[in-house]
Amino acid sequence: MTKKRIITFVSFICVLLASLFLLQKLFMPKYVHGIVEGSLIEEYYTEEEKNHDIIFIGDCEVYENFSPITLWENYGITSYIRGSAQQLIWQSYYLLEETLKYETPKVAVFNVLAMMYDEPQKEAYNRMTLDGMKMSSSKINSIKASMMEDESIIDYFIPLFRYHSRWSELENDDFKYLFKKENLFHNGYYMRADVKPVTSIPKGKKLPDYRFGENAYDYLDRMVELCKSKGIELVLIKAPSLYPYWYDEWDEQMVEYAKKHDLLYINFLNHIDEIGLNFEEDTYDAGLHLNVYGAEKLADYFGRILVKKFDLEDKRNDEKLKKIWDSKIEFYNEMKEKQLKEIEEYGYIKSLAPNPGQ
Amino acid sequence: MKKISIILIILIMLTACSGGNNTPSTPNEPVDNLNENGSDDNLVSDGFVFETNGVEIAMNQEVAPIIEKLGDSKEYFEAEHCALPGLEKTYTYNGFELYTYEKNGVDSVSSILFLDDSVKTKEGIYLYSSLDDVLEAYGDDYEQKLDLYIYERGDSQLCFLIEDGEVTSIEYIAITE
């Protein structure tokens, strides 16, 4: 009798947990249409050959501005961008820490715009960076560093508690991609083939204090330390995005920091002409981010510097790698064509519009 | 079930009766004045209000009617949030910039930044006024962050950046949430 009771109880718990797990899978946002950026972080785990020369970390200024395909095509460099929307510096740090558990790149590239944020900003962005990470100590530390005041860590461990209210807005995608999603990015690069020229850019507002926050500096120090301990070269960059405004006062601090720690710091805003960027046609949102044409130019320019500075080997003759990258190139070209077709047909990239189907 | 249907019937009867009593004595009741977020924009804001050329601009106010009154801006810029819907728009007019944010699909005023001394606050402070003028106009109830003097009223902040005893930046900022 008692034994039977225990068996019933245990099977009840199992059934309950299984259905809750399924519901969690169902309710988590899929990020396959419209806002696809939420899929960036998790896509890394599907990569079969986690062995890259370069790892990028940072916000949209990395994942929309550099094309790893170009780096491969032009220089035989393998690279991966672990970027996510408004990635804060502690998130970048822990993401790098996590990535280093899988591989040890030669160079780590960090975009310094995130220095402007000294504290957590928005739950939605936290989610896009953190939900995609596999469970690890890095993830837990990142969650702890990123939580807004009214957030609870339990909501990160059990995302069902966060997303349960989506029950009334489930879409086909939620069922279709319940267990498996197709790749959307190119080694972490988010491709945009549309064009929207720059018209005007507002000047920066005056700030009471231009010094980056202590917290931000602290994580930058830790990042330097981490790379040093693993023998990885850390490169600081400021992508050539025209907005948000990059103050001279900020730039000076980064120049100084790089000098003090013997790092390479490149502010691409100072090299727009050399890169060959034309803000009439190389941006898709009037100067915030580059489109695929701009990203290819920037990758080409940056690759040249990297090869020269860090003596990176050209791996285009490696048969195994070549095979992998050939299929990546194919996917890359397919997507470019697809986007161009959509632009031709609808005037915009329909599959990436905020409300698909409208 | 039977009980519920009875309750429903009585409800309907009640509503019907009272509906008949509805005399049109108050035709101007603002009942049709439902906007998206249910708030009543006709109320004068209890926060700081900026006035230019007879147009009043309060924080968190819907921006479309203001733009209509102000006319076309000299310059216009819009920035998408990374990966989130909603545009942040910037309208540049003579003397100031108007920033917006999107809430429930409605563009609302997020801030106003003074560009030169051709505009002034309702209380008469403009760029290059002295700190004393500010204190005289707004009192001691401010919060100071470095050189920034922040006054709060209702759903708005008014921020003065003071350098060498002079106002070098004035900004109205909406408090959201």
Place this chain on the structure above:
Amino acid sequence: MFFTSYSFIIFLSIIFLLYYLIPKRLQWPLLLIASYIFYGFAGIKYFTYIVLTTISTYIVGLKIGNLYKEESKYLKENKGILSRVELKEYRTTSKSIRWKWLLFCMLLNFGILGVTKYTNFTISNINFILAKLGSGRQLGFLDIALPMGISFYTFKSMGYIIDVYRGKYEPERNIFKFALFVSFFPQIIQGPISRFDDLSETLFKEHNFDIKNFNDGMIRILWGFFKKLVIADRILVGVNTIIRNPDTYQGAFVFIGMLFYAYQLYADFTGGIDITIGISQVLGIKIKENFDRPYFSKNIAEYWRRWHITMGTWFKDYLFYPISVYKPMLNFSKYARRTFGDSIGKRLPVYISSIIVWFTTGIWHGASWNFIMWGLTNCFVILVSQELTPFYNWFHSKFNVKDKFLFRSFQVVRTILLMSAIRLFDCYRDVPMTFRMFGSMFTNFNVSDLFNGSLLNLGLSFADYIVLLIGLVILTTVSLIQRKGSVRDRLYKKPAILRYSVYYVLIVSIIVFGAYGVGYDSSQFIYNQF
């Protein structure tokens, strides 16, 4: 730490586990520690108040208890020796000493309650009068924080001390046990207001793990969470939209808001009590029920016997009866009967007591005129229906509808509507506003408001309404079954698979349909503030 917070659920799991793992004699001390930890979450600074109440009531309780014992002993020993007059005299003096102690204890503790809860209300009234008198002087408000659960634990303690004074039972000699009675965590925030003799029967006992108690308790907890999270917190959004925008939402919306609020208050308050009683049941502790399907009441007086029962009986036993049978009141009654005649004279004392009780009930709910008006309106309705008794009797003798289903349904609906209307005082900012909104239901009622899509602008989506409707059906069904006895007892007799299905459905629907987390205002139980 609210009942619906993660930390509370974790806290509770730990307590449940420890409770049945540790030696049984440590069970009640564990609950005491748990209660103080729970209380500490609200703020260490509040400990002073509850500790002060505990200690003062404990000591005075012992004192009065001893006096009472001595008195009884003396009376017993001297019965037959002393004359009746002498005995009576002794009784009177002895009683007056006990009374002084009681008075001291009540003044102290009601004093604390009064100062923390009503100081600013008093100040605002004084300011109003000052302004009316044309004085430019205004008093400043004080920054007094209201200690968590003070209304509830003060009432519990004062019920205890009065009972000891009356000799109903002996005082508790173990101060820690008494401290647990005052601070018992499941009921500190919102009641029920337990009586010491009732609660102590199971509170300090050693409890073996009992599978049925555990089962029943867990289901009750889940049921409470369901009411609270799926229904109350969901509809709250709609209620708030209506009552916070009185300029926009008038007429038909006031009516809708009124019904919404009735639904919300019921789900919120009974849900909270379900959680309280369920937790206690898992711990093997029995707490008196606080509700008896109140929305099936046929009149307001009955409603108040079935809603928040422990509060109603508290006021009856410790306020209504004492003032009604207070000697001067009885003398006044005699005088009134001589002066105004039998029928009025008979009523006057009852009416005066009722008004005092309802005024107090009102102000107990909140320090504002809204609540006072709310209490007095309740009183008014009850007294009027009392006066109409002859009419009702005549009506029922004329028409034989008393037991007809339709007529009873009419009475039930009438009571719900009446109570909901009175509760408008509880919704709107001030008393004049309440009257205006109430009036708008009659002057500005547009049926079309309800069908032109405005209901979807209240912050509730179509899907929300569906959930609320299903919730209403479930709640009503359960209430109807309850009439025939405990739902859980019936469920317990059914095959395990059915019981587990109920568990399953409850848990999954709470997690999925609960209005918690991002996108919902996490609200407190309505009764926390009292």
Place this chain on the structure above:
Amino acid sequence: MEDLLEILEDLHPDIDFETHEALIDQQVLDSFDIVTLIAEIDSVFDVTIPAEEIIPENFNSAKALYKLIERLSDY
């Protein structure tokens, strides 16, 4: 006892108070009745029933109530 029954029947003419044993439990008497009753007893018997004696056991039947009155007038 006769006096008491008279008072009670005055309150509820339709109840047979001589035999009824659950006046409180079955809610025949409500709190208003009890207060009226106590006032009547006070004037007729000159016995004041204190609040602590208002418990169901004392009011459930006319007999119990009469016993209470006797006990109280004893002092």
